[in-house]
Amino acid sequence: MISKRVFFLLVMSWAFGAHAQPVKQQIKKLVDTYADLGKFNGSILVAAQGKILLNRGYxxxxxxxxxxxxxxxxxxxxxxxxxxxxxxxxxxxxxNRLSLTDKVSQFYPNFPKGDSISIAQLLSHTSGLSDNDSINKTKTYQGSDEAQFLAALKDRALDFSPGTDWKYSNAGYILLGYISEHVSGMSYYDAVRTYLFSPLQLDHSGFDFIGLASLDKATGYWEFPESDTAQAATLIDYSAPRAAGAIYSTIGDLYKWHQGLQTDKLLSPPLLNRAYTPVKSNYGYGWIIDSVAKAKVVWHSGDIWGFKSELARIPADDICIIMLNNIEAVDLHIITRKILAILYHQAYQQPARTRIQLSPGLLKEYVGSYQLRPGEWIKVSLEGNRLKATTSRKQEMYAQKKDHFLLDDGREHLGIFFNRNSSGLVTDLSFTVGERKVVCPKKE
Known part of the structure; x- marks a missing residue:
């Protein structure tokens, strides 16, 4: 008897074989549209069951x-x-150089609460190690020297008791890099080259992006470069993010990375399954865990000055989506979700577009802060002739008519309405979630 999973794979294989062209066309049309809107500026590779469906730059x-x-x-x-x-x-x-249950105190005996923080907790962001405010704001770290980095960590209180909660921690991954040096007998960078880059022949990947002399090297920008006066972003030296974010690469090398993980060339299946199993907040060991059409998606994104990246994989179906952008003001996960919808024959929407261009004077009337809930605000700003809404992330608002805009969250378009008083002044914005109308008063 054919199992449900095998039957599903057979159906998927048939779909990509018999209908590969429509799928490829849909994916290309989707990405073309984002590029035309200035929402994609980079390289993308999409593959399924070993077939390349899209592999190009924009x-x-x-x-x-x-x-x-x-x-x-x-x-x-x-x-x-x-x-x-x-x-x-x-x-x-x-x-057998290390155990997931090993404690930080085994490597740093005087580390505060080091006997309570395990390797597994560092991997899953459940250690409680804090990234202080200056680190979060500047995305720079005092991590080029181990002693200096440890001293900074020791002066910082834990965000919570290890294992009791979840909070994304770059510091935890930098610490993992240093621990790898203690047990491997080589630098973190050499260990990555030895155990990961070399076996898979990732010949276009490395760490010192500033020092890289290559005609293939991208210039990073804050926003979509519309003219040759576009400001290049300041580059951050690899010694700052270290094991939390130092690598440079290409879509081709990252596809080899996917293939290496698929073929168990690097790790045994039990350890890979541990990595793909959520611990807290849908985070495993170096991967965020999600699902589509009942299939497990493992993915991660990256964000550093001038660059955005995302790699999403469905190991069971050998699906891989890689996007690397040299602009920071993009939301790649929206595109990932829509490509997955195409691959699994689910409903999706083309990105919202500006149907009309409102006058600069009218757009300025919407600028301000709107209270979403106590202590939380939606900041509406005008950048050039584009209206942007910022909460935890910044998104463009697409004008449909006066006082009516759309936001695109990847699954659906959210209608935003600006409301006015009898004098014609904007007093609040509103939107509907399900059957609930949310009204956000404008700060006076």
């Missing part, structure tokens, strides 16, 4: 020199590095 690699992005363009991948660091740690576990 927009400018360097607008001043008018060079274009292509599949060979090299980008900083930022926190995608965490999947590499986690795999390195698990490889050292497999080699």
């Amino acid at each position: 927009g400018y690699k360097d607008i001043k020199h008018k060079t274009r992005n292509d599949p060979q363009t090299i980008y900083q991948i930022a926190s995608l590095t965490k999947s590499f660091t986690a795999t390195l740690i698990l490889k050292l576990v497999e080699l």
Whole structure:
């Protein structure tokens, strides 16, 4: 008897074989649209069951020199590095150099509460180790020197008792990098090259992006580069994020990375399954865990000045989506979700567009802060001729008519309405979630 999973794979295989062209066309049309809107500027690779469905670059690699992005363009991948660091740690576990239950105190005897923080907790962001405010704001770390980094950590209180909660911690992954040096006998960078890069021939990946001399190297921008006066983002040296975000790579190398994980070339299946199993807040060991059509999605994103990245994989169906962008003001996960919808024949929407262009004077009337709930605000700002809404992330608002805009969250378009008083002044914005209308008063 054919199992349900095998039957599903057979159906998927038939779909990609018999209807590959429509799927490829839908994915290309989707990404083309995002690129045309200035919401994608980089390289993308989409593959399913070993077949490449899309592999190309969009927009400018360097607008001043008018060079274009292509599949060979090299980008900083930022926190995608965490999947590499986690795999390195698990490889050292497999080699019996380390145990997931080992405590930080075994490597740093005087570390505060080090006997309560395990390797597994560092991997899953459940250690309680804090990234202080200055780190979060600048995305820089005093991590180029181990002693200095440890001193900074010791001066910082834990956010919670280890294992009791979840909070994303770059510091925890930097610490994992240092621990890997103690047990491997080599630098973190050499260990990654030895155990991960070399076996998979990731020849276009490395760490020192600033020092990289290559015509394929991308220039990072804050926003979509519309002219040669676009400001390049300040580059962050790899010694700052270290094991939390130091790697640069290409979509081709990251596809080899996916293939290496698929074939168990790097790790045994039991350890990979541990990595793909959520601990808290849908985070495993270096991967965020989600699902689509009852299939497990493992993914991670990256964000560093001038660059955004995302890698999403469905190991059971051998599906891989890789996006590397040399602009920071994009939301790649929206595109990931829509590509997955195409691959699994689910409903999705093309990105919202500006149907009309409102006058600058009218757009300025919407600018301000709107209270979402006590202590939380939606900040509406005007950048050029584009209206942006910022909560935990910034999104463009697409004008449909006066006082009516759309936001695109990846699954559906959310209608935003600005309301006015009898004098014509904007007093609040409102939107509907399900059957509930949410009204957000404008700060006076």
